[in-house]
Amino acid sequence: ILNVEQSPQSLHVQEGDSTNFTCSFPSSNFYALHWYRWETAKSPEALFVMTLNGDEKKKGRISATLNTKEGYSYLYIKGSQPEDSATYLCAFLGAGGGNKLTFGTGTQLKVEL
Amino acid sequence: GAVVSQHPSWVICKSGTSVKIECRSLDFQATTMFWYRQFPKQSLMLMATSNEGSKATYEQGVEKDKFLINHASLTLSTLTVTSAHPEDSSFYICSARETQHQPQHFGDGTRLSIL
Numbered sequence: 001i002l003n004v005e006q007s008p009q010s011l012h013v014q015e016g017d018s019t020n021f022t023c024s025f026p027s028s029n030f031y032a033l034h035w036y037r038w039e040t041a042k043s044p045e046a047l048f049v050m051t052l053n054g055d056e057k058k059k060g061r062i063s064a065t066l067n068t069k070e071g072y073s074y075l076y077i078k079g080s081q082p083e084d085s086a087t088y089l090c091a092f093l094g095a096g097g098g099n100k101l102t103f104g105t106g107t108q109l110k111v112e113l
Numbered sequence: 114g115a116v117v118s119q120h121p122s123w124v125i126c127k128s129g130t131s132v133k134i135e136c137r138s139l140d141f142q143a144t145t146m147f148w149y150r151q152f153p154k155q156s157l158m159l160m161a162t163s164n165e166g167s168k169a170t171y172e173q174g175v176e177k178d179k180f181l182i183n184h185a186s187l188t189l190s191t192l193t194v195t196s197a198h199p200e201d202s203s204f205y206i207c208s209a210r211e212t213q214h215q216p217q218h219f220g221d222g223t224r225l226s227i228l
Contacts, residue, residue: 004156034216043117043206045218089157099145099213100172103156 001106002026004092008105013080013111020076021107023090032093034101035064035075047075047088071073080111115142117209119220127228128199134192134223136207142187143209147217148180160205163190192211197227 005024011021025033035047048057053068061078077084087108091101116139124132136146145164149157161169161182171183179201181193190209194201204224208217 009125032214036216038220041221043119043219043221046218049214049216100159100162101147101217102159105154105156 002092002094002102004090004104006088006089006090006107008107009105010108011110013109015081015113016110017080017111018076018078019080019109020074021088021109022028023073023075023104024056025071025073025090025092025102026080026094027062027069029094029096030068030071031095033066033068034091034093035072035073036089036091037086038089038106075107077109080109082113085109085111117143117207117218117220119207119223121223122221123224123226125226125228126197128194130227132194132197132225133193134225136190136192136209136220138188138209138218141209141211141218143190144187144211145213146184146190146207148182148190148192149190149206149208151206151222154178157206160192180201194225197225199227201225202227 007022033050036044038044048064050066055066064075066073087106089106091103118137148160160175161171161180163169163184165184165187171177175176184190206222208219210217
């Protein structure tokens with residue numbers, strides 16, 4: 001059973017704060033790491049697919065880094081806004097794993113005014 | 114962006130009823146679709162992987178006779194919960210992708226409640 005862990009479980013920040021959270025995953029047999037954003041009453045939305053060690057991806061105020069050797073990825077949100085409130089999921093895709101994503105339990109972010 | 118439509122979004126039915134959930138990719142051809150189940154405060158658990166024109170691959174512990182999956186075309190997969198019981202009550206969500214290198218696109222999910 002693959003272990004994909006996310007921390008913290010939940011996070012409350014004030015509007016304008018920058019924040020970050022962590023996804024840890026197996027450091028062996030790595031193929032890709034996905035990040036998704038899941039707003040209440042909507043479907044999960046893909047943010048990033050990361051494949052290379054040291055990779056950094058950015059989408060607006062959200063960015064992510066990847067360390068495949070030590071098995072972690074950070075997601076950063078700069079200048080949080082209320083519309084960033086959502087659950088952020090990471091998912092690990094292993095090499096030869098039958099193309100299956102293993103999801104973490106997510107970090108629930110609430111941005112308050 | 115790619116859109117996946119899942120219906121129904123909410124089902125309440127009596128024990129013993131069979132329930133069919135549809136998952137459609139609206140603007141792309143999905144060679145692979147995935148069915149997940151989510152229990153409260155837990156992560157998305159993969160139930161099965163569905164490839165167009167072939168039998169679904171079920172995860173360990175998932176009863177294939179209980180959860181029937183059909184992927185008859187590149188845009189449609191269905192999950193049928195047969196003879197549903199209260200313990201089958203859960204949130205079911207599908208996703209689809211074009212290739213292994215691309216992210217998955219999710220439906221809105223189906224909340225199933227069996228009385």
